[in-house]
Amino acid sequence: MAISDHVDLEAFMQGVHKRNPGQTEFIQAVREVAQDVFEFIADKEQYHAAQILRRLAEPDRVVSFRVCWEDDQRNIRVQRGWRVQNNNAIGPYKGGLRFHPTVTESVLKFLAFEQTFKNSLTGLPMGGGKGGANFNPKGKSDSEVMRFCQAFMTELYRHIGPDTDVPAGDIGVGSREIGYLFGQYKRITNRWEGVLTGKALEYGGSRMRPEATGYGAVIFLQNMLQHVRQDIAGKRAVISGSGNVATHAAEKIVELGGKVLTLSDSDGFVHDPSGIDRHKIDWVKDLKTRRRGRISEYAQEFKGSTYHAGKRPWGVACDVALPCATQNELDGAAARTLIDNGVVAVAEGANMPTTLEGVDVFHAARILYAPGKAANAGGVAVSGLEMSQNSERVTWNTERLGTLLRDIMIDIHGKCVEYGSLKGGHVNYVKGANIAGFKKVADAMLAFGVV
Numbered sequence: 001m002a003i004s005d006h007v008d009l010e011a012f013m014q015g016v017h018k019r020n021p022g023q024t025e026f027i028q029a030v031r032e033v034a035q036d037v038f039e040f041i042a043d044k045e046q047y048h049a050a051q052i053l054r055r056l057a058e059p060d061r062v063v064s065f066r067v068c069w070e071d072d073q074r075n076i077r078v079q080r081g082w083r084v085q086n087n088n089a090i091g092p093y094k095g096g097l098r099f100h101p102t103v104t105e106s107v108l109k110f111l112a113f114e115q116t117f118k119n120s121l122t123g124l125p126m127g128g129g130k131g132g133a134n135f136n137p138k139g140k141s142d143s144e145v146m147r148f149c150q151a152f153m154t155e156l157y158r159h160i161g162p163d164t165d166v167p168a169g170d171i172g173v174g175s176r177e178i179g180y181l182f183g184q185y186k187r188i189t190n191r192w193e194g195v196l197t198g199k200a201l202e203y204g205g206s207r208m209r210p211e212a213t214g215y216g217a218v219i220f221l222q223n224m225l226q227h228v229r230q231d232i233a234g235k236r237a238v239i240s241g242s243g244n245v246a247t248h249a250a251e252k253i254v255e256l257g258g259k260v261l262t263l264s265d266s267d268g269f270v271h272d273p274s275g276i277d278r279h280k281i282d283w284v285k286d287l288k289t290r291r292r293g294r295i296s297e298y299a300q301e302f303k304g305s306t307y308h309a310g311k312r313p314w315g316v317a318c319d320v321a322l323p324c325a326t327q328n329e330l331d332g333a334a335a336r337t338l339i340d341n342g343v344v345a346v347a348e349g350a351n352m353p354t355t356l357e358g359v360d361v362f363h364a365a366r367i368l369y370a371p372g373k374a375a376n377a378g379g380v381a382v383s384g385l386e387m388s389q390n391s392e393r394v395t396w397n398t399e400r401l402g403t404l405l406r407d408i409m410i411d412i413h414g415k416c417v418e419y420g421s422l423k424g425g426h427v428n429y430v431k432g433a434n435i436a437g438f439k440k441v442a443d444a445m446l447a448f449g450v451v
């Protein structure tokens, strides 16, 4: 028999540890997928012989580069930028750019790995990638952000392209940054092409893209609840974050008759027992995007609400929880608190917000729990549709895109049920998403032979 990766999970993970020393987030993401995939491929020799999982856990390439820019005081500043191109078996690399001081190679490798399975789940032809820089846009002037984005793109442009790698936004990269990045790409290459998604409507963006991740997560949540004959209407929701994903998730919860109790940022959370309604959500959007303020200001603006500095919102009693801020923001203790308070479903708007221990706690309690790679795939799905519109040189209307988003989320839910249903009918959505996402990419890789 040929050499294969027919080892057990622990031996496989030891190899991952050895090859990626200190990259805890990446190792965590690989373990989460590997434990489900190992079970699925146990009797499928073709995947072992081709070492598919071993290959998937080794990015196609990681580009790391210096980003040198001048601040307003004319000081020279040096940051590190990266693009991780994880896998392009089923389409061009696709995944966001993150600008945040916590960005490391490990964080981007984990995100690019996750993105590969998520993009596969959407059913659209997109591979997995992710990039960013350890740059903190907070407190920087518009000119500083522009100069940073231009310096970043001056290196990145040679690694991307509409059929090669199509980045988008993520934490710290919103429409302002996408504008500066796209402008610089166009200036350097003298080409207008759909090389970035998340663009503004005026220059090739897609309707529904800003809303897609948050709305999609709530549509997924709605499907999970309907699967057990429940509904969002009347449910109390605890949401973390106050950025793009959190505010749009809140909007959709309210539209479907639920009540949003919390929002947060990296400094603390606000609790509004009377509910964060549409008007208040619009106020938060303006606070975070235009005024670039802090969520603590909410408690000064809206009577009856309270601000909890340095805390996360998981102690507030609720029926559904949507972590929509960042990775590892919900640990085992927080998961137990949510369960003690009666939570029935958790849908991740953020990427890997729940720790492995937290996931185990949800699974043991048979809570409806949707991992980010399934629940937040609506964002990249509409990004994929933005690529299609750019290639066709057309713009689709909101109704069409809303229907496509809904259909894609329903389809992803169906795949999770197909591959993740356990005896007795409970659905393990992590397992379902991992196996369905893996299978499509793995079968494409098998077709290519040894490359």
Ligand code: NDP
Residues within 6 Å of the ligand: 102, 169, 170, 171, 172, 173, 213, 241, 242, 243, 244, 245, 246, 264, 265, 266, 267, 324, 325, 326, 327, 329, 349, 350, 351, 376, 377, 379, 380
């Ligand atoms: P934004 O930058 O718009 O908002 C991020 C929010 O999370 C802010 O409220 C921010 O607070 C908070 N946050 C960031 N870092 C931390 C931290 N270390 N601890 C606590 N809170 C933190 O980002 P998005 O809303 O776009 O992204 C949120 C999550 O969703 C990320 O995990 C992202 O990868 C994921 N995601 C986003 C998609 C999209 O389409 N935008 C698509 C799929 C996934 P503060 O203002 O203090 O920084």
